[in-house]
Amino acid sequence: MRISFDGVFIHGISQYSVSEIPEDGYLKDFDIAVDIIQKQHPNPYRFHSKESITKKIDSLRTIVKKDPSYTNLLIHNPTRIIGDGHSNFSADSNYFEDVLSSIYFFPLQIYVHNNELYVNGDNPYHIEVGSQILEINNVTAPDLLKAVPKAADGNIKVEDVDLPFYIPFILKNHPQDFTLKYKTLTGENKTAKLSGIQYPRFYYEAKHAILPIDLISESYGIYGYKIDADTYYLSIKSFSYDESFFYERLKKYFQEIKDLSSKKLIIDIRNNSGGAISNVPLLYSFIAKDKSFNNEYQYATKVVDIKYTDYLVDPQTNRYYSDKDIADQNNFMRQRFDKAEKGDYYFGNSRLDNTYIKNYPRDGLFFDGKVIVLTNNHTFSAATYFASLFKSEKRGEIVGKETGSCSNFTTAAWFLTYRLPNTKAVISIPRTEIFFNNNDKENVSNCKGVIPDHTISSNDFLTSLKAHKDPELEYSLTLFFKK
CATH class of the missing domain: 2.30.42.10 (PDZ domain)
Known part of the structure; x- marks a missing residue:
């Protein structure tokens, strides 16, 4: 169940x-x-x-x-x-x-x-x-x-x-x-x-509710199809994939977009809860306007060691952590985070992420037509970074709702899981923060999600709902028609 x-x-x-x-x-x-x-x-x-x-x-x-x-x-x-x-x-x-x-x-x-x-x-x-x-x-x-x-x-x-x-x-x-x-x-x-x-x-x-309309990509994770002669729809519900698998799926769909000579693309990242941040620039590389683009993020934390050691469990096996497990976790973080000269932060060093590429190259199958991205409050974590990158690069327009996590940073990357002794409820705590696009690590406090360029009016929403259609998708098609 x-x-x-x-x-x-x-x-x-x-x-x-x-x-x-x-x-x-x-x-x-x-x-x-x-x-x-x-x-x-x-x-x-x-x-x-x-x-x-x-x-x-x-x-x-x-x-x-x-x-x-x-x-x-x-x-x-x-x-x-x-x-x-x-x-x-x-x-x-x-x-x-x-x-x-x-x-x-x-x-x-x-x-x-x-x-x-x-x-x-x-x-x-x-x-x-x-x-x-x-x-x-x-x-x-x-x-x-x-x-x-x-x-x-x-x-x-x-x-x-x-x-x-x-x-x-x-x-x-x-x-x-x-x-x-x-x-x-x-x-x-x-x-x-x-x-x-x-x-x-x-x-x-x-x-059996009407909304959301797109249920097939909820099961497939990544799914694309032709909407009309000029428009292609690509839904991506997660970035939690092996990079090789993710690239193969993207290559398949962008080859199809090229073969169809599509001129307009809708990328749907509503309900995308995030995943591997290294997959974000990989996706963007298929729509980048320039031969390369800035892909900058940095990990930071105020707590390197595990300071609360009781009730820790492996979320995959439900096995409680041993003293060796805790020591191994501490050693992993100590080797990959260095204390800043000023302030309370530890920042990730060069050992942390061997997939990090700051000056990211455009993919050979890149699409250079018009692009709209769909977001909502469940566009989260790495998915918010994609929306943020899309907006900062001025690649197109965003339709929908504000993302649920901050546009300039978020918490993520490695989690500690505790099973509480009386109710067996589970509390999961991220170990670091991640800052996007060279933001001020010490003073980021003004958190706003990525704000869409277009939101759906109540009248347009009701019109689509009664017709059993997707409000954001219908609006995006109209927006393409106007341009």
Whole structure:
């Protein structure tokens, strides 16, 4: 069974129950997670002062203390307030499957656009696709959005969330039935009584929602096809590939683009969570205007050694780290990071990345026509670097939403994984920050994602949604036509 929580997919067969967790176990694990963040994160106070974060942590801790439960710990975990989209707190699959089987989910699929909630699929209640959701069980749409945990850097506002999944967790008492207030397409306000559905049906409905349209590349990772005589669509959902494999796939599609004599290209990196940063310039080399381009990034951290050693596990095997594993990890970092003459930072040296090429050459199969890139809040990490590089090189225009991670730097590269002793929940902490395009490493604090050149109006969005079409893709085709 595949379970999603806070953007992390976990697998498992239920073997034990949350009833086995002692009541004080939730608060103990919360405190351990706080200690891990404070000691191990490469820069936990990048966006908020220590005093501000301490105050927010105390507030979250009070919530968990008042209602010690598995879902309450997950929703109010301490990683959500430091402004690092890579730090993650996820459920143990065995415990969480027990939770899933005991609750009822909201029966309508929802898509968030311009901070408004829209019905995103056919349903037995005959509520029209595109109807705007105003309230659920007397909780307003803005309050529902505010309550959902969001993975983003800094204070980037995120609306690309799996809201229907979170609704039973953020409403009081995990209701079995829902009272919905909504606005029809003709502007009439209505109320409906809806019955909750269990997780298997919810999972089915989620797969049959209208948006997102592009599901095939979610499975393939990289997928391209001809849209019309002049236009080619290339979707890339990850940079987490072996470089040789990634190059072979790109070569295949760009050869096809050349054979078709395509003049326009849409590169879709929505929902691309990142991966190997060395694959970013590789992709850009196929669309570079000049014979070479500037590809500059640098790793840095304030914490070289593993300072919190308890509960460390290998995420592939779930085996706890030995003293030798920890020593090996420390030696790896010490050999590859040097202390700066000034400040608290350690910066990556020449041993760190043998794939790094600053003056990157254009590929022989390069495409020199018009290019549009599609982004959203789930365009993250290395994918954000691609959008940033595309924009700084002025290669074309970006359509969609602000990326979820910063345009000038992000956290990533090597992760430490801890399995907490009471709830078996997992906290994952990145070991470094990565700075793009020669940004000031010591003073980067103003975090904005890559801002698109064009966003989709609510009217254009609704027109595409009702027609079962992709709003950003439809807008991009229109944009090409105008130029």
